[in-house]
Amino acid sequence: MMGTLCLCLDLALLLQMKFLRAKLGRPPKWLLMWVSVTSMRHSSIKMKRRSARPSERRWRMLWSTFLRPEFVQPALEKSLTKLGLDYVDLFIIHWPVAMKSGDEILPKDASGKIIFDTVDLRDTWEALEKCKDAGLTKSIGVSNFNHKQLEMILNKPGLKYKPVCNQVECHPYLNQSKLLEFCKSKDIVLVAYSALGSHRDPNWVEKDSPYLLEDPILNAVAKKHKRSPGQIALRYQVQRGVVVLAKSFNEKRIKENFQIFEFELTPEDMKAIDGLNRNFRYAKLLSAVDHPYYPFSEEY
């Protein structure tokens, strides 16, 4: 089980590292950074240290309750202490919508509604810049930002460091071609999550959402290459210059997901998969739709 967990993390991270090392010449410590800043459970590192209670594990990311600038560095320091590290390679803002700060991961009012906060993301960004200057992280980036929010950071007076990446939902049904083009033009790496059509967590994903990996065109391309639809969905991203995350707890699929560097999709395959785009988002996070920084109302 431990090995499987480790591999499951390594896969997503390896795909990123492979691409990023090629692009940026960065060392494999990207493995460590992602663990700290996304919702991954950072099991591979934890294993070498001590086991953490599930409630503790959730604190190991820049969660939305820590977007106020005064909480950013303490949050990272807390993660580092728990990870037993001096620094991470990347620290990202997980989601632009702030929630009320405090001990609750999902602060809710008496009626069960999430309590949001309004924090100027430029102030949060400055706090991330300070973390980099303090040597606590090598690079800083964002997640779930639309192009206007990226521009807001890029145009911030006195910007010291720009985001190195933007991690967003991206798969053939939501191929993010405009956001990808925008990110490439600004030299920001687009990182794809839910690249296999998500793990369909009922907390975030509607039951009747389409099953990406059952798509007939994806399956036809898979059959042609004697590969699985999952491999095609991952390979598609790599070929368009996207760093792709893939999560699995299944040993066979983990191995399979590593084998996407053994084949190549033709331009016709890529075009056919491009044609599947329908701007369908699995995780809409509609509870935040009225927040001024809700990112998904913009076209891209």
Ligand SMILES: NC(=O)c1ccc[n+]([C@@H]2O[C@H](COP(=O)([O-])OP(=O)(O)OC[C@H]3O[C@@H](n4cnc5c(N)ncnc54)[C@H](OP(=O)(O)O)[C@@H]3O)[C@@H](O)[C@H]2O)c1
């Ligand atoms: N920044 C963000 O806001 C954000 C949001 C969501 C996710 N993420 C990150 O993105 C990562 C992955 O996203 P995700 O979990 O939403 O979804 P995903 O990677 O699209 O899908 C995971 C699901 O696909 C299955 N799977 C894996 N490989 C497969 C294959 N070759 N063929 C068929 N099925 C396969 C897995 O099941 P088995 O385990 O049974 O193989 C799992 O149920 C997560 O680790 C998370 O850290 C980030």
